[in-house]
Amino acid sequence: MFDPTLLWRAPEVNPINRKARSIPGLNVINLYGRVFFFSWFGFLIAFWSWYAFPPLLHVTIAKDLNLKQTDIANSNIIALVATLLVRLVAGPCCDRFGPRWTFAGCLLVGAIPTALAGTISSASGLMAIRFFVGILGGSFVPCQVWSTGFFDKNVVGTANALTGGFGNAGGGITYFLMPAIFDSLVADQGLTPHVAWRVAFIVPFICITVTAIGMLVLCPDTPTGKWSERHLAAQQNLASHGISGVVVDVPGELTDKATTGTSSPTDSTEKKLGFEAVEPKQTGGFAREAQINEQQMLDTARGEIVVKPSFREALPVILSPQTLVQGGAYFCSFGGELAINSVLGAYYLKNFPTLGQTGTGNWAAMFGLLNVVFRPLGGVISDLIYPHFGVWGKKISIHTLAVVTGVFLIAIGLTDPKDKNTMFGLVAGMAFFLEAGNGANFGLVPHVHPHANGIVSGVTGASGNLGGIVFAIIFRYNNKDYGKVFWIIGVMTIAINLALSWIRPIPKGQVGGR
Numbered sequence: 001m002f003d004p005t006l007l008w009r010a011p012e013v014n015p016i017n018r019k020a021r022s023i024p025g026l027n028v029i030n031l032y033g034r035v036f037f038f039s040w041f042g043f044l045i046a047f048w049s050w051y052a053f054p055p056l057l058h059v060t061i062a063k064d065l066n067l068k069q070t071d072i073a074n075s076n077i078i079a080l081v082a083t084l085l086v087r088l089v090a091g092p093c094c095d096r097f098g099p100r101w102t103f104a105g106c107l108l109v110g111a112i113p114t115a116l117a118g119t120i121s122s123a124s125g126l127m128a129i130r131f132f133v134g135i136l137g138g139s140f141v142p143c144q145v146w147s148t149g150f151f152d153k154n155v156v157g158t159a160n161a162l163t164g165g166f167g168n169a170g171g172g173i174t175y176f177l178m179p180a181i182f183d184s185l186v187a188d189q190g191l192t193p194h195v196a197w198r199v200a201f202i203v204p205f206i207c208i209t210v211t212a213i214g215m216l217v218l219c220p221d222t223p224t225g226k227w228s229e230r231h232l233a234a235q236q237n238l239a240s241h242g243i244s245g246v247v248v249d250v251p252g253e254l255t256d257k258a259t260t261g262t263s264s265p266t267d268s269t270e271k272k273l274g275f276e277a278v279e280p281k282q283t284g285g286f287a288r289e290a291q292i293n294e295q296q297m298l299d300t301a302r303g304e305i306v307v308k309p310s311f312r313e314a315l316p317v318i319l320s321p322q323t324l325v326q327g328g329a330y331f332c333s334f335g336g337e338l339a340i341n342s343v344l345g346a347y348y349l350k351n352f353p354t355l356g357q358t359g360t361g362n363w364a365a366m367f368g369l370l371n372v373v374f375r376p377l378g379g380v381i382s383d384l385i386y387p388h389f390g391v392w393g394k395k396i397s398i399h400t401l402a403v404v405t406g407v408f409l410i411a412i413g414l415t416d417p418k419d420k421n422t423m424f425g426l427v428a429g430m431a432f433f434l435e436a437g438n439g440a441n442f443g444l445v446p447h448v449h450p451h452a453n454g455i456v457s458g459v460t461g462a463s464g465n466l467g468g469i470v471f472a473i474i475f476r477y478n479n480k481d482y483g484k485v486f487w488i489i490g491v492m493t494i495a496i497n498l499a500l501s502w503i504r505p506i507p508k509g510q511v512g513g514r
Contacts, residue, residue: 008033017230018223019152023159031223035150036163038215042103043143043167045211046136048174049114049204050079051341053130055178055364058346059357060197061126071123073476076342077469079130079137084465086138091458092314094145098227099454100219103142107212110136115205118198136208141461143167145454148446149222154383157394157443161379164442165371165435171341172368175361177203183358317452318459321503326445326456327463328500329398332493333405333437335467339489341368343475344427347482351418363424370431371438378439386443394444395505399497401437405430406494413487438464447506 008027011020020032027033053061057072065071086106093102113132120126144160151159181203185196221227317323345364348355355363378401385393408430417423441460448456475485 013223014152017152019156020150020223021152021154023151023155023162025162031220032150035146035219036159038211038219039103039143039147040163040166042107042211042215043139043163044170044173045204045207046107046110046139047167047170048177049110049201049208050083050133050136051171051174051368052114052117052178052201052204053079053126053133054342054345055175055361056182056197056200056357058349060182060193064194064197065120065123065126067123067126069479070476071126073472075123075127075130076339077472077476078127079134079342080338080465080468080472082131082134083137084462084469086135087141087458087462087465089458090138090141091145091454091456091461094142094454094457095452098221099142099146099149100215100221100227103139103146104212104216106135106139106142107208110134110139111205111208111212114201114208117201120198137465138461140164140167141454141458144442144445144457144461148453148457153446154386156446157379157382157386157440158376159379160442160446161382161439162376165373165375165379165439168337168371168375168435168438169369171337172365172371175345175365175368179358179361314452314455317449317455320449320507322448322505322507323456323459325395325500325503325505326441326448326460328496329402329437330441330460330464331467331470332402332489332496333434333441333467334461334464335469335471336405336409336489336493337434337438338465338468339471339475340486342472343482346480348423350480350482351416351423352420366424367427367431370428371435374432374435375439377432378436378441379443380439381436382440382443391444391447391505394440394447396501398437398440398444399501401433401440402497403494405433405437406490406492406497408433409490409493410487411490413483413485413490416483444505449507 006022006024008024008030009022010027010030011022011024011032013020023036024030024033025036028037053075057067057075061067062072090102090106093105110133113129113135117129117133120129143163147159147163148156178200181200182193182196185191185199186193189196191199222230224230341364344367345357345360348360348363349357352360378397382394382397385397389396408426412423412426412430415422415426417426442457445456445460446453471485471489474488475482478485
């Protein structure tokens with residue numbers, strides 16, 4: 001039975017990597033609770049600004065800049081291209097510099113074009129600004145890698161789903177906040193619409209900057225301290241528990257050349273951390289260690305400490321069937337969410353014109369806000385399945401949720417509801433399975449090549465953006481025939497997931513992650 005005190009009580013930790021085995025989400029004083037907060041809140045703020053344009057784009061901004069429907073569609077696509085590129089880079093950056101610095105870097109760099117949104121005067125200017133604002137979407141990768149680094153396998157699915165789900169809710173909050181800020185500036189401050197929508201973007205800029213500085217000042221890289229010393233910490237923790245005769249690889253760089261059989265043992269990529277066993281001792285600050293056996297400790301040290309692999313080592317991870325499964329599933333689920341989030345307000349406005357910009361925005365916001373519940377639920381389901389069915393259970397849950405999502409998308413597309421209750425009910429049902437699928441996906445990611453978690457997370461996250469781009473292009477070439485595109489996405493989602501369902505969840509013989 002769930003113990004509610006775990007929500008604020010200092011958690012038990014893995015004795016080797018010091019990852020927490022519960023989530024003290026209501027205790028920001030605790031180290032793990034604080035990192036958990038900044039993980040989800042940082043991504044929420046980023047997502048809000050990343051999607052700050054769509055709530056105002058189809059009416060206010062389109063009228064001010066004289067935009068055509070194709071201009072709006074093109075800007076939606078451009079906004080996802082930068083995020084795709086940043087997510088591919090962010091994964092290796094997490095492995096090299098650590099997720100905290102990568103996270104803060106994405107936020108601070110993305111805050112600059114957010115502040116410059118008010119300088120837009122044409123369709124080309126809109127596309128340029130939205131491209132660079134798209135950098136903020138890349139913050140998802142360090143969000144998930146940072147969360148994975150602080151929470152152990154028994155709760156990592158839930159932790160990643162909560163941070164991702166709360167963060168994704170920024171896509172719903174923006175539909176409330178941006179029209180509300182705009183309306184307030186017009187009604188209360190007396191600004192013209194031409195000025196008000198430009199000033200509105202200063203609010204997310206301030207929030208992003210403060211959040212980035214906060215995570216740098218208040219949070220560590222890893223539970224054991226500096227990112228560069230994480231392997232030394234694992235070595236020392238093994239020794240402190242009386243385990244000897246083991247070596248832990250010192251990671252190379254992504255740009256290192258692969259070593260040959262004649263390489264010197266002193267080569268930087270061949271160095272080992274040797275150590276002597278000592279009597280087990282109590283370590284300060286981590287009084288509540290979880291009880292795991294010696295083999296589990298060795299597997300953790302050998303296979304679950306993130307390394308900076310050489311390029312030759314990274315390539316098989318990127319191209320492995322298991323990474324393909326994660327990317328393919330996320331291509332459908334998160335890609336569908338991104339594309340739908342961009343057009344849902346316009347779809348509602350087309351079918352229910354009496355709701356107006358603010359009304360349709362409020363209803364469209366519900367799709368994103370449901371992430372607060374539905375995405376975490378996918379991670380919780382994943383973690384509940386894991387003790388009974390292992391990683392295969394987690395994988396099957398991903399594909400099951402995806403197939404049901406596809407059925408809902410096809411139903412929405414073929415019926416194209418003109419009744420509000422039918423439309424909103426079908427969208428809510430689709431959101432449940434779609435967003436839970438996102439959470440379930442990143443419940444499995446930490447098990448796949450755990451020594452290269454940044455790379456796997458980056459490729460998976462980028463695949464989601466690639467899906468968003470592909471689906472946005474389909475929307476763009478079907479103009480306002482939104483229903484048709486919904487059922488096309490549904491068919492693609494079912495087909496891709498069925499095609500990937502037979503692949504093993506983790507590579508045969510993999511050390512760690514089981």
